[in-house]
Amino acid sequence: MYLYNSATRKREEFIPNDPELVKMYTCGPTVYHFAHIGNLRSYIMEDILEKALRYAGYNVKRVMNITDVGHLASDADTGEDKMLKGAKRENKTVMEIAKFYTDAFFEDCSKLNIKRPDVVEPATNCIAEYIKIIEGLLEKGFAYEAGGNIYFDASKLDKYYIFNDHDEEDLAVGVREGVEEDTNKRNKNDFVLWFTKSKFEDQALKWDSPWGVGYPGWHIECSGISMKHLGEDLDIHCGGIDNAFPHHTNEIAQSESFLGHKWCNYWMHVHHLNTNDGKMSKSKGEFLTVSLLESKGYDPLVYRLFCLQSHYRKNLVFSFENLDNAVVTYQKMISKIAALKPNAEEPVDQAAFDVLKEKFLTALGNDLNTSLAITAVYDVLKYKTTDQTKLAVLADFDKVLGLDLIEKAARKRRELEAAPKAGQFTVISEAGEQDEAVEALILARQDAKKAKNFAEADRIRDELKAMGIEVTDIAGGAKWKRV
């Protein structure tokens, strides 16, 4: 497999330290709010990476942290603690907030077919690991105490900047808007490893340490958790591009200074999802979450497909119009697969299977070219082989794609079989009611959809929703009920 390595800015052949086991680390969510779909794009692509590695024959051990302490609103070690902010907002304790949003995060992940990493570790579980690393850094002269906090001394490194070509001045703490300089720091790139004194006296979670009662900085948690579960050598570290600086830069600084050798060989960064108004998390004032997509009638897997259609190192523009296009693509794909006739008696054409699989692997091995991997699905549909072979190949591809291709197609097939008359659009009330007004609206919505007037179709759906009517599309029609 070839992957683009952000640390070297080159496409490189992926060679793990241990050919038997790939060690993979992912920066997890800060659990103070629902995840927005921009963040989830990163988790979808990291899921694809893990599954592609498994598909290529590797065993993978993947570790992810849950940030439930110490992530400040600003990367410059100032600003409010995000967890505390969430707790105040909802009048809950920090741990209640962490539990609630951790569960919500994994619920979203499961709707998007994102596999749960092998190890999921809350930051608050590993205080002893952080203290050990900080002690080591102090001993080796890479850290110092000032004003009650422990700082990493970035001036001790020959090369601090890994992921950017920025002029150092651009990144100077003091010049970034709205960031207050911490006067305890000796150098502008120094960062806090352990706080005993910070602006927020009411920090909810504190632990004993050799330097007094306090709590860890954000960056140290990923180094500590990774070393705890994956040891001193890491194959792949992933995260969103916004984590590259300063978070990952600082992770490398502290890990390699502590270990005395190289820490991680490959760095994978997923680029931003932007909306037309340039914001990552909101569209026309709405906070973009999986639940919001569902409330608008979208299958979360359509969002997964939408992400797979573009490359992870390109910014992706989100709009509901773009998502509607993905709906059409997804439905067409499912319909084509539904048209294949399964026949369990028939043997799979192994030669065809191998050719098609090779194509798919080549796409994935080309720095996770997921749009080519989607094209490979169409290649299967067009290939001259039996339907049963095609279905076997598609089931195999879906181990990586995670689009429920086979299940959705089987459901579609059953619905088509159960449909009353082909070509006729039938409206059925689940309760056996007759309501002409409701039926007329559902038919008008169908006409709008047929005319590709999705805005009007959405408007009618919202109108029905406001009336307390829930509509479900079925083959050859729609059924409705009062909720």
Ligand SMILES: [Zn+2]
């Ligand atoms: Zn991290």
